Amino acid sequence: MKPLTTVDGLVVPLDRSNVDTDAIIPKQYLKSVKRTGFGPNLFDDWRYLDPGEPGMDHSKRRINPDFVLNDPHYWGAEILLARKNFGCGSSREHAVWALTDYGIRVVIAPSFADIFFSNSFKNGLLPIVLDEAVVDRLFAEVSATPGYRLNVDLAAQTVTTPSGEAIPFEVGEFHKHCLLNGLDDIALTLEHADDIRAYEQRRRAEAPWLFR
Amino acid sequence: MTGKTLYDKLWDAHVVRTEADGTALLYIDRHLVHEVTSPQAFEGLRLAGRRPWRTDTVLAVPDHNVPTTHRDQGISDPVSRVQVETLDANVHEFGITFFPMTDVRQGIVHVIGPEQGATLPGMTVVCGDSHTSTHGAFGALAFGIGTSEVEHVLATQCLLQKKMKNMLVSVDGQVGPGVTAKDIVLAIIGEIGTAGGTGYAIEFGGDAIRALSVEGRMTVCNMAIEAGARAGMVAVDDTTISYVKGRAYAPTDELWDKAVAAWREFKSDPDAAFDRVVHIDAAGIAPQVSWGTSPEMVVPVTGRVPDPDEAGDPVKASGMKRALEYMGLEANTPVNQIAIDKVFIGSCTNSRIEDLRAAADVVRGRRVADNVKLAMVVPGSGLVKRQAEEEGLDKVFLEAGFEWREPGCSMCLAMNADRLESGERCASTSNRNFEGRQGQGGRTHLVSPAMAAAAAVTGHFTDVRDLTPPPG
Numbered sequence: 293m294k295p296l297t298t299v300d301g302l303v304v305p306l307d308r309s310n311v312d313t314d315a316i317i318p319k320q321y322l323k324s325v326k327r328t329g330f331g332p333n334l335f336d337d338w339r340y341l342d343p344g345e346p347g348m349d350h351s352k353r354r355i356n357p358d359f360v361l362n363d364p365h366y367w368g369a370e371i372l373l374a375r376k377n378f379g380c381g382s383s384r385e386h387a388v389w390a391l392t393d394y395g396i397r398v399v400i401a402p403s404f405a406d407i408f409f410s411n412s413f414k415n416g417l418l419p420i421v422l423d424e425a426v427v428d429r430l431f432a433e434v435s436a437t438p439g440y441r442l443n444v445d446l447a448a449q450t451v452t453t454p455s456g457e458a459i460p461f462e463v464g465e466f467h468k469h470c471l472l473n474g475l476d477d478i479a480l481t482l483e484h485a486d487d488i489r490a491y492e493q494r495r496r497a498e499a500p501w502l503f504r
Numbered sequence: 505m506t507g508k509t510l511y512d513k514l515w516d517a518h519v520v521r522t523e524a525d526g527t528a529l530l531y532i533d534r535h536l537v538h539e540v541t542s543p544q545a546f547e548g549l550r551l552a553g554r555r556p557w558r559t560d561t562v563l564a565v566p567d568h569n570v571p572t573t574h575r576d577q578g579i580s581d582p583v584s585r586v587q588v589e590t591l592d593a594n595v596h597e598f599g600i601t602f603f604p605m606t607d608v609r610q611g612i613v614h615v616i617g618p619e620q621g622a623t624l625p626g627m628t629v630v631c632g633d634s635h636t637s638t639h640g641a642f643g644a645l646a647f648g649i650g651t652s653e654v655e656h657v658l659a660t661q662c663l664l665q666k667k668m669k670n671m672l673v674s675v676d677g678q679v680g681p682g683v684t685a686k687d688i689v690l691a692i693i694g695e696i697g698t699a700g701g702t703g704y705a706i707e708f709g710g711d712a713i714r715a716l717s718v719e720g721r722m723t724v725c726n727m728a729i730e731a732g733a734r735a736g737m738v739a740v741d742d743t744t745i746s747y748v749k750g751r752a753y754a755p756t757d758e759l760w761d762k763a764v765a766a767w768r769e770f771k772s773d774p775d776a777a778f779d780r781v782v783h784i785d786a787a788g789i790a791p792q793v794s795w796g797t798s799p800e801m802v803v804p805v806t807g808r809v810p811d812p813d814e815a816g817d818p819v820k821a822s823g824m825k826r827a828l829e830y831m832g833l834e835a836n837t838p839v840n841q842i843a844i845d846k847v848f849i850g851s852c853t854n855s856r857i858e859d860l861r862a863a864a865d866v867v868r869g870r871r872v873a874d875n876v877k878l879a880m881v882v883p884g885s886g887l888v889k890r891q892a893e894e895e896g897l898d899k900v901f902l903e904a905g906f907e908w909r910e911p912g913c914s915m916c917l918a919m920n921a922d923r924l925e926s927g928e929r930c931a932s933t934s935n936r937n938f939e940g941r942q943g944q945g946g947r948t949h950l951v952s953p954a955m956a957a958a959a960a961v962t963g964h965f966t967d968v969r970d971l972t973p974p975p976g
Contacts, residue, residue, distance in 0.1 A: 385650035414652035
């Protein structure tokens, strides 16, 4: 996994609550057996006016000019500003892969769905929870300020606005450590292989029907 | 000292070790695998030169991409076919138990796990699928995971998890006739909202839940995720134990007795403390119909489509307006005046034998209405299909004008050929009414199997309680 330390990036606002993972990456693209290549289909149903299928040349499709990602002002955005319960629905990690493949590295929202939240950390995408009032204010600032950028510092746990205001955010120690160092958590877990074996030995005695 | 909740007990029994920040290494007893969320995980194992930790805990089945017609001809969509073939190759390479499309035991992963007794009380059960919460109906800790976590479980038999908070949803009293598990869970989601359970494990309790069959409890737990909770669960009782007994993967003889004694403990202690408790009056629940594009957008069939102008909160009102526009509905329309184009009876929420019986009871002696272009029944597994055929349910559906299909996820998420066309309106027994879920531009209304059947035979949403018994 690529480490994430700081992101100084353009912000794209997606002003909808309960954005589900079906909207982030529609089902037809889940047929891929790869982890890459989902970026052109991020928010596919909202982004294009014609239906999309895997294998198409998506650059030739009709784009929806009213969708925020198609506004040239937001091209190259690395920070997605979203509303509450972002990433609800299906467990598809493809949703995270579509965001990262598009170039998004941070999502800021008042709340996230649990599975999306944990999938993000496995892929170098930082989900930041901020108070609803703060998120409201950021939405207002983004729409009032062309080229609005935020500076995210994971080590310091701050989001800094163009005016220099540093907004603190919470992140779990373990998630932070893995993200800052780009660590593979399977390797970390396997360092505790002896603990897992000891658990299994104990459990086999208690609940032998689980080991047949 | 206060007692423990069911979730506390399940959690404590599976913690291998805990980090300073509370992140625990949680042991996984059962890992269910399907073709959509596993290929990248197997590829990850290969790239790192790792082998699965315990292949005997893994059970794999293709369900999302499989066709529901002409099975003998294989999968015509080449992209879907590659995905199913990739699962086939992976299970062979890594030595994993597999029910291929041609096996009578094949079906939706959340139907076949319980059906085979691969899901047992007291277990931790995971799958790269959010509806894994279904298995919590057995007093198990079951939750959906992403593909990186699928790889992590394959490689280590464990997951890194933080403990969730405890919520009790108590459905008090008894539901009236015609009101099913699906109506109960839709009413719960309508009450607590689609993010109401975020950060919680929900235990469903109360007399109305106790009175449900295991199939009904699975329907309720299945949709815990639609209320935001990764895990839903119901305490173990006699209903649970008699369901499990005699199933292929269930213990037998002395081991059975020992297991049952242990499983009886998987219930919340009387003095257990919950972080949040919600009470729902069962008698007040009518058959439910979702009207919008989130499962929380639900009303009783006796009600009307809500009015955004009465929402109060501007963010909520704008979401409602967008949903009404997508759904092609006017505010204040009586629900029973909404006509439908298609009917889908199936999915991991409602494709078990009990669901098919409930739908058949409504359909028997009636015909699918003329304005309904397609009404289909997709059994949850080959074994459900076989049992339904033994009971003659297939004939009831076919004579009424329904299609009787092969098992799989089908039009719940429309990854195979079964889908809505843009603008089509569907009465669906599935779990998600998101935009485009059943096909781009498709309009999904979530209902129970009996309500889907009632809509099929009348052509619009109809209170199943108002249908007179069919002739004969």
